[in-house]
Amino acid sequence: MLILETVVRIRREHADGKSIKAIARDLRVSRKVIRKAIRAPEAGFAYRRSVQPLPRIGPFQERLDTLLTENEARPRRERLRMTRIHDLLLREGFDGSYDAVRRYAKRWLDDRRKDAGDGAAAFIPLMFRPGEAYQFDWSHEDVEIAGKPMRVKVAHMRLCASRAVFVRAYPRETQEMVFDAHARAFAFFGGVPTRGIYDNMKTAVTTVFTGKERVFNRRFLIMADHYMIEPTACSPAAGWEKGQVEHQVQTIRGRFFQPRLRFASLEELNGWLEAECRRWAALHPHPDQRELTIAEAWDAERPSLQVMLAPFDGFHETPHAVTGTCLISFDRNRYSVMAKAARRAVQVRAYADRIVVRLDDEVIAEHPRFFGRDRMILDPWHYLPVLAKKPGALRNGAPFQDWDLPPALARLRRKLGTGDEADRRFVRVLSAVLTDGLEAVEAAIREALAAGAASDDVILNILARRREPPRPLTIATSEALALSHPPTADCARYDLLRGARAAA
Known part of the structure; x- marks a missing residue:
């Protein structure tokens, strides 16, 4: 195929009177090509094949047309890939290449669109107002x-x-x-x-x-x-x-x-x-x-833009049943809840980063959400009421393994030591959290440890003393003891008690 510069030179030399034979001899191009370049309008010289030979596809053209027509009628998700259509033809004896099938399918689809009058997809440019x-x-x-x-x-x-x-x-x-x-x-x-x-x-x-x-x-x-x-x-x-x-x-x-x-x-x-x-x-x-x-x-x-007053409370709520071990199964993982919800139905509100478990209108658990599977996420404080009744579970209970205790409670446990009796005494102090709260229990522990008494009885005594209302501190003075209404001396009152005899 001639390049554009050669075509332009042929047309210019011919216009100057040079013969086709001389141009062909100088450029070493056939006279047929020279004539075609001269006749081409505006130096447009391109080869266009009028008939496309199909040496391999020819015997299978009808079958391929059928496969393409059936494939076009299928839903988009069920359509066969061109590699699959080529494989089906190979099974029927076709020995041509995949590229030959692909090129034929492209021409087949273009012809269908032309016959249907469908041109290239066209769209209308869109414009939006600010905040729209x-x-x-x-x-x-x-x-x-x-x-x-x-x-x-x-x-x-x-x-x-x-x-x-x-x-x-x-x-x-x-x-x-x-x-x-x-x-x-x-x-x-x-x-x-x-x-x-x-x-x-x-x-x-x-x-x-x-x-x-x-x-x-x-x-x-x-x-x-x-x-x-x-x-x-x-x-x-x-x-x-x-x-x-x-x-x-x-x-x-x-x-x-x-x-x-x-x-x-x-x-x-x-x-x-x-x-x-x-x-x-x-x-x-x-x-x-x-x-x-x-x-x-x-x-x-x-x-x-509209003002966003508050973010939407974006949760997805589902009902769940609590097991006897105070666990719910959610998203292929298990989460603990408060012991009072055992064997009851609860509602789980799933957020993007956490889950919230509710019993009626009360929140009984909140955990960071875990997106793996077969994980057990436990909160030891959920099991405290059960531990108060079964202190022996402190040693082997799954929620209490590697428990990250608050500093005061951790010090007390070290002071009490190990063993069944030490666990029982420690659980007595832990149980006080249910009634007095964690801050009060930690304060009582710190007071007892400062006095050198690492004893559950001392700590519980401190908590009991703090629960009693303080008595008012008053000083007795003569002014405070003075009567508001001092009595008046009147002996005639005794005669009134004696009645008529006193009058005689």
Whole structure:
């Protein structure tokens, strides 16, 4: 194939009167090519194949057309990959390459679109007013936490007007994580837009109807009402309806998460991500207002946002039964609760970072949330009423192994020593926490140890003395003993008692 410079030279020399034979001899090009270059309009000289030979696919063309037609009719998630279609042809005797099948499939699809009158996908540019809307989406990214590989679920939120971004990583993609991501994003942005744009994620949408009609999740609607947000769901498989956050997912993956991030904990990772979001806003210009950075456009949009009075109480509540060992099973782990809830039904409120267990309206346990499995998270204080009745469990009870006691109690236990009698005496002091409180018991222990008396009787005596109300301290004086109404001397009163005889 001739390069453009050669074609231009041929046309110029021919225009100057040089013969085709002479040009062909000088350039060592056939006269047929010379004539074609001269006849080409505007030096346009390109080879176009009018007929595409199919030496390998030819005998299998009808079968391949059938496979492609059937594959096109399948739902998107069930469609066969082109490598699978090539494998099916190989099983039927086809000996051609995968590239031949791929190229044929591309031409086949282009021809179908032309026949249907479908051109290239076209879209309308969107414009949003300051404070009008945000877009939300999830992505899955690979990181390394505490030296171990981990796939985290990353929440992405983007203000549509200023293009400010917020990114936070979570171990799960559950509803309580959605609530936490919204609370933290609105606090980061400094306010709340009036409309949120989502895909049809199950944590937000319960039922998808034709068009834009949706049935949203009840708790999700309560969150939207709390922040005064109008939720909007995109059409299924129509990512362009929230194209800003879709583009953000790809950009953040390449700019933030590659190469693979390594941090000691998720909290450290999220602190770094928040700082990177601010840095991104400060360094990059606004795509529509090139004279402004994203941070400057964000500052201009902030007064248009709604004020967030308080974060939403974003929990996911489920009922659970407490075992006889004062444990509940939640998310493949076991957590302890207060002993009074044994063998009763409780409600577990799961937050993004903790769980709260309630019995009716009383909180009976609160633990940091653990996202592994087969872990037992115990609070020794939950078992104190049971320990008061069974002091022998102090030695081998699972909640009391490696118990990190308060300083005063730890000193007392060392003073009392080891053995069954020492454990019994120590449990007597521990039991006083149920009635007097931890601070009062620690103060009594410190007083007893300062006096050199490491005895449970002395400590309990100090607590009892402090519980009695103090007697008033008064000094008896003559003025204080003076009568308010001094008696009057009157002997005639005795005659009245004697009656008529006294008068005679």
